[in-house]
Amino acid sequence: MNGWQTYRLEDFIPFTPDIYWRLLERINETFWPLHILAVAIGLAALLLALRGNKRIALALLAPAWLTSGIIFHLTYYAELNWAAPWFGWAFIAQTALLLAVAFFAGSIKTREPSRGLSTWIGTTVAMVSLLGYPLISTTIGPGLSHAETYGLHPDPTAIATVGVLLIILRGPTLWLTMLIPILWCVIGSLTLIAMDATGALIPLAAVTIIAGTSVARSIKSAAK
Amino acid sequence: MSHRLSRRTALKLLGAGIAAAWLTPHLSLANSGALLRKSIPDGGHLPVIGLGTWRTFNVGRDPQLLDARTEVVRAFFEHGGGLVDSSPMYGSAPDVMGYALDKLGTPDSLYTAEKVWSPAGGSTREQIADLADRWGVDRFDLVQVHNLTDWREHLDVLQQMKADGEIAHVGITTSHGRRHDQIELIMREHDIDFVQLTYNITHRQVEDRLLPLAKEKGIAVIANRPYDGGGLIKNLKRRHEVPEWATEEFDCRNWADFLLKFIVSHPALTCAIPATTSVEHVIENMAAGHEPMPTQATRERMIRHIASL
Numbered sequence A: 001m002n003g004w005q006t007y008r009l010e011d012f013i014p015f016t017p018d019i020y021w022r023l024l025e026r027i028n029e030t031f032w033p034l035h036i037l038a039v040a041i042g043l044a045a046l047l048l049a050l051r052g053n054k055r056i057a058l059a060l061l062a063p064a065w066l067t068s069g070i071i072f073h074l075t076y077y078a079e080l081n082w083a084a085p086w087f088g089w090a091f092i093a094q095t096a097l098l099l100a101v102a103f104f105a106g107s108i109k110t111r112e113p114s115r116g117l118s119t120w121i122g123t124t125v126a127m128v129s130l131l132g133y134p135l136i137s138t139t140i141g142p143g144l145s146h147a148e149t150y151g152l153h154p155d156p157t158a159i160a161t162v163g164v165l166l167i168i169l170r171g172p173t174l175w176l177t178m179l180i181p182i183l184w185c186v187i188g189s190l191t192l193i194a195m196d197a198t199g200a201l202i203p204l205a206a207v208t209i210i211a212g213t214s215v216a217r218s219i220k221s222a223a224k
Numbered sequence B: 001m002s003h004r005l006s007r008r009t010a011l012k013l014l015g016a017g018i019a020a021a022w023l024t025p026h027l028s029l030a031n032s033g034a035l036l037r038k039s040i041p042d043g044g045h046l047p048v049i050g051l052g053t054w055r056t057f058n059v060g061r062d063p064q065l066l067d068a069r070t071e072v073v074r075a076f077f078e079h080g081g082g083l084v085d086s087s088p089m090y091g092s093a094p095d096v097m098g099y100a101l102d103k104l105g106t107p108d109s110l111y112t113a114e115k116v117w118s119p120a121g122g123s124t125r126e127q128i129a130d131l132a133d134r135w136g137v138d139r140f141d142l143v144q145v146h147n148l149t150d151w152r153e154h155l156d157v158l159q160q161m162k163a164d165g166e167i168a169h170v171g172i173t174t175s176h177g178r179r180h181d182q183i184e185l186i187m188r189e190h191d192i193d194f195v196q197l198t199y200n201i202t203h204r205q206v207e208d209r210l211l212p213l214a215k216e217k218g219i220a221v222i223a224n225r226p227y228d229g230g231g232l233i234k235n236l237k238r239r240h241e242v243p244e245w246a247t248e249e250f251d252c253r254n255w256a257d258f259l260l261k262f263i264v265s266h267p268a269l270t271c272a273i274p275a276t277t278s279v280e281h282v283i284e285n286m287a288a289g290h291e292p293m294p295t296q297a298t299r300e301r302m303i304r305h306i307a308s309l
Ligand SMILES: NC(=O)c1ccc[n+]([C@@H]2O[C@H](COP(=O)([O-])OP(=O)(O)OC[C@H]3O[C@@H](n4cnc5c(N)ncnc54)[C@H](OP(=O)(O)O)[C@@H]3O)[C@@H](O)[C@H]2O)c1
Pocket: B051, B052, B053, B054, B055, B056, B085, B086, B146, B147, B173, B174, B175, B196, B223, B224, B225, B226, B227, B228, B229, B230, B231, B233, B234, B237, B256, B273, B274, B275, B276, B277, B278, B280, B281, B282, B284, B285
């Protein structure tokens, strides 16, 4: 037996679940009450997106990627996982991408927020991620001290971001800006699956809903 | 083996041992026989139960978990433990061993087993120097080529280091039944002291060729994944009782006894290296290294029993 069939998902996760939950807890202990500010900025981004203020909304999404990239990946997760610095740099690249899209928002394809289904779906996903995720994540980990929050932890940051992006962007720009969040949610879910965590599929389910809605919207507008 | 245990540390360890046994009587499993030791190349003996560190010891800089793992190492040594196995692939595990040894001192029984790995960066010598620095030891007792990565290059340097007295033993590792043909070839054609491979009651492919060959060539064998990564013992503990005949035949008290005694009673096996995050489990695992061991006939009955569950 030499092949890839002998490898299982757990073989790629170099820590036990209790070590991972402690990591989340340590971040919360150290950075509380930065959580409140991070969520407030995320809510402001959502509100501005719904009011059609795309440029500021996009710019307001960027800091959460910088903070979760630096705090979660480069500072803490890097202690456990050799791949974490790569994730950290990807998060910083996403910060730059969001700022660049915000800067050029006037000349690229954006979307006027409507009361259509995709706006509702984007808003719901973003709201749940911003306000509900700390509670949802207590079903993934062992308790509230391990709760994950937008702007500090990567899963809620990625999920809320794709929700807001669905409201204001479309076409290639939407997919370009969703690429890193989607990839992260896949990695995030796989990590949780390998740790046998309940709710492991939440990040994957969230981006599937957003990506599916975006595809359905494109098909609908092409058919018009 | 390292010799850095000061009298004060020894007394501290002894005192802590007595206190731990007093405070946690349910953990100090009474042992009927002595802790089994098996001989290794160039003289010397190793206790048949060692300690793995994959996943369990990669706790980063978390002070709470650093202290918790130090307690696991403390219990391991207090119960006669020797070999600790780590790798540059195990994240912060070598640093965590360094932390624990700094807190506990370095007992005489410690037998340090490290690895070299190709994507870890740096030459063989650089990797070993970096790891020794992280463990806080002067030299390693055993350095193994992890999963045969660049084994020719690594093995040449390791042999040279052994000849120069910079390490005591040289080995190679595999797991999950991978690349056994290549392992066999190296065992036949190269001068190695140790081979590390997966062997447990549900993964016994190595019984056919590799274990007899190790016995024939006098190569010491380390069994990794003795609990098949943990799932094996956790499922057995959750769902089944240890059979009465096992208790009668070799004083088997729990599933750790059943699974580890099965492994280390193989005549070619030197040492099994279960990993754990728990003091209770490390004590249970160390107790499994004590005599009596199952006979060949009993070992066959054990295999049939597990297959029937
Ligand atoms: N290619 C290679 O070189 C290679 C490959 C694989 C492994 N290894 C080495 O072999 C070591 C052992 O393999 P492994 O860590 O993969 O798997 P393992 O030792 O078979 O299983 C470890 C798991 O068993 C559980 N456990 C330990 N003692 C227990 C007990 N008495 N009761 C209940 N559960 C118990 C631990 O959980 P708790 O924390 O709850 O106790 C841990 O999750 C590794 O740590 C590593 O050093 C080397």
